Structure formats: C-alpha cells, structure tokens
Amino acid sequence: xxxxxxxxxxxxxxxxxxxxxxxxxxxxxxxxxxxxxxxxxxxxxxxxxxxxxxxxxxxxxxxxxxxxxxxxxxxxxxxxxxxxxxxxxxxxxxxxxxxxxxxxxxxxxxxxxxxxxxxxxxxxxxxxxxxxxxxxxxxxxxxxxxxxxxxxxxxxxxxxxxxxxxxxxxxxxxxxxxxxxxxxxxxxx
Numbered sequence: 570x571x572x573x574x575x576x577x578x579x580x581x582x583x584x585x586x587x588x589x590x591x592x593x594x595x596x597x598x599x600x601x602x603x604x605x606x607x608x609x610x611x612x613x614x615x616x617x618x619x620x621x622x623x624x625x626x627x628x629x630x631x632x633x634x635x636x637x638x639x640x641x642x643x644x645x646x647x648x649x650x651x652x653x654x655x656x657x658x659x660x661x662x663x664x665x666x667x668x669x670x671x672x673x674x675x676x677x678x679x680x681x682x683x684x685x686x687x688x689x690x691x692x693x694x695x696x697x698x699x700x701x702x703x704x705x706x707x708x709x710x711x712x713x714x715x716x717x718x719x720x721x722x723x724x725x726x727x728x729x730x731x732x733x734x735x736x737x738x739x740x741x742x743x744x745x746x747x748x749x750x751x752x753x754x755x756x757x758x
Contacts, residue, residue: 577643584634594634598627601644604717605651611712612655614701622658626651645726652709652727659705692754699749707742714739 575583575596583593605626610619629650637646700708706728713724714735721732721739728735 578639581637581639581643594631597630597647601647602627604644605647608648608712608717609651609655611700611716612652612709613658618658622651622654625658626654629654641726642723645723648713648727649729656705695750695753696746698753699746702749703742703745707738707745710735710738711742711746 575593580593580596580600583589584597586593602623606619606623609622609626610616613619613622626647630647633650637643700711703711709728710724713719713727714721719727721735724735725732
C-alpha cells in the first residue's frame with residue numbers, strides 16, 4: 570500500500586485504528602518527510618540539525634497524534650510541529666553558544682558554501698544569505714510563502730497568527746531581501 574492510496578483524512582482514520590497505526594505512520598512519514606525536511610532545513614540551515622529536528626518532529630507526531638482534532642489540515646498540523654521543533658533547537662543552540670552577529674553570519678556563509686546538499690549558483694547563494702538576515706519570524710513566513718507556496722490562511726494555521734500580520738511580515742521580508750540583493754549584487758559586479 571502506498572501513501573497515494575489514502576487521503577489525509579483516511580490516513581487519520583487509519584492512524585486511530587490500533588491495528589493500522591504503524592502502517593498509517595509509515596505512510597505519513599513517506600508522504601511528508603521530504604517536504605518537512607526542507608521546511609525545517611530552511612529554518613535551521615544545517616543538514617545534520619534538520620535531520621535531528623525531523624526525527625524529533627516525527628516522534629512528537631507519533632506521541633501526540635491522538636490530540637490531532639482535525640480542525641486544521643493534517644499537513645498544517647505537521648508543519649506547526651516541525652516549525653516549533655526547529656525553533657526549539659535554535660533556542661537551545663543560542664543558549665549554549667554565544668556568537669556575535671558577525672561570527673554567526675560568517676559561520677552560516679561557510680555552511681552554505683561547503684554544504685554538499687546545496688548546489689546553488691551565486692544568485693541563489695546571495696538569496697539564501699539575504700533570507701538569513703531576516704528576523705526569525707519573517708524568515709519562516711517568507712520561506713513558507715515563497716518556497717512552499719502555501720496560502721496565507723495555511724501559514725496562519727501553522728504559525729497561529731493573523732493573515733493580516735502575515736501579509737505585512739511577508740511584504741517587509743520581501744523588501745529587505747530586495748534591498749540586500751541590490752546592495753550585494755551591485756557590490757560584486
């Protein structure tokens with residue numbers, strides 16, 4: 570049985586049936602692991618950290634699936650868990666290591682350029698650097714809207730905030746990225 574044979578609603582029902590719970594979980598992992606990995610990766614940057622957060626995300630999903638009430642779409646609930654787990658990791662890292670902003674930017678740039686999973690050209694590298702300059706909330710909103718192509722209503726459910734606030738944050742993020750790219754691409758040419 571493949572994940573394509575079941576809708577998310579059917580998968581939720583299968584998960585609630587103890588005799589099908591493991592099968593449903595395997596299908597859920599198969600269906601969402603790549604999307605969640607890249608969502609997490611855009612927040613935590615590092616491949617290793619993204620893998621750790623993804624594992625924690627699926628562990629939380631397994632442990633808390635009974636609390637899923639179906640008031641939102643399954644994937645928005647999964648994204649909310651993944652986002653919270655990624656933010657938790659970032660908070661732990663900030664507490665354990667104190668970098669200056671310049672050191673943090675330099676570390677990020679080294680990670681990005683040396684990352685075997687990132688094969689972007691100069692423009693893509695500059696875009697990722699620009700995104701990394703955004704405040705955490707704006708970065709997450711920008712990634713969900715721009716890369717994941719989610720609707721504001723879906724992002725609102727994931728981040729538990731208003732659509733109006735999201736639109737404003739996305740607009741500010743896009744303007745900051747545009748300014749960063751104009752300044753840095755002009756300097757390089």
